[in-house]
């Protein structure tokens with residue numbers, strides 16, 4: 001982030017969902033950020049329906065008024081879960097992933113019921129893995145397998161204890 005850039009976080013709405021949907025361009029892209037919770041092709045209706053059904057608070061990072069990244073927090077039994085972490089492919093590697101994730105983690109940690117913050121990340125996703133490990137998330141023993149394009153993708157469950 002540069003000093004003169006204006007950053008803000010806003011809730012996902014239909015217009016922002018339409019834009020964020022363009023950040024994934026294949027079934028593999030969708031699986032990478034959303035696991036089985038969304039399917040290809042992404043659409044506004046699908047995204048907003050899942051948001052409601054899964055009680056996701058989806059935050060969008062605006063930089064100088066333009067959407068650059070998003071991510072969600074949602075209540076799950078015994079924890080708050082972070083998901084849907086996605087940066088505009090043209091803006092990756094510039095610190096925006098860390099910024100949206102810091103915001104999501106602060107939101108999740110401020111929930112009075114949040115003794116635990118959880119997430120799932122695919123083993124091969126080294127960029128995301130390194131981000132989460134660097135912020136104090138640790139691997140659990142739980143793994144989940146999702147078939148993506150006829151290949152088994154193994155997701156690692158990670159957790160973080162606020163405070």
Ligand SMILES: CC(C)(COP(=O)(O)OP(=O)(O)OC[C@H]1O[C@@H](n2cnc3c(N)ncnc32)[C@H](O)[C@@H]1OP(=O)(O)O)[C@@H](O)C(=O)NCCC(=O)NCCS
Nearest residue numbers: 033085086087092093094095096097098121127128130131
């Ligand atoms: C994963 C993702 C959210 C990271 O966002 P980003 O804006 O590209 O990453 P940032 O520039 O904020 O970097 C954050 C950290 O990621 C790691 N990282 C970033 N680029 C990297 C690279 N090319 N190689 C290795 N690690 C990298 C570093 O640990 C970095 O930490 P640092 O700030 O200490 O250097 C983004 O790449 C993305 O949207 N990927 C596709 C969807 C996805 O994988 N979502 C996560 C699902 S669990």
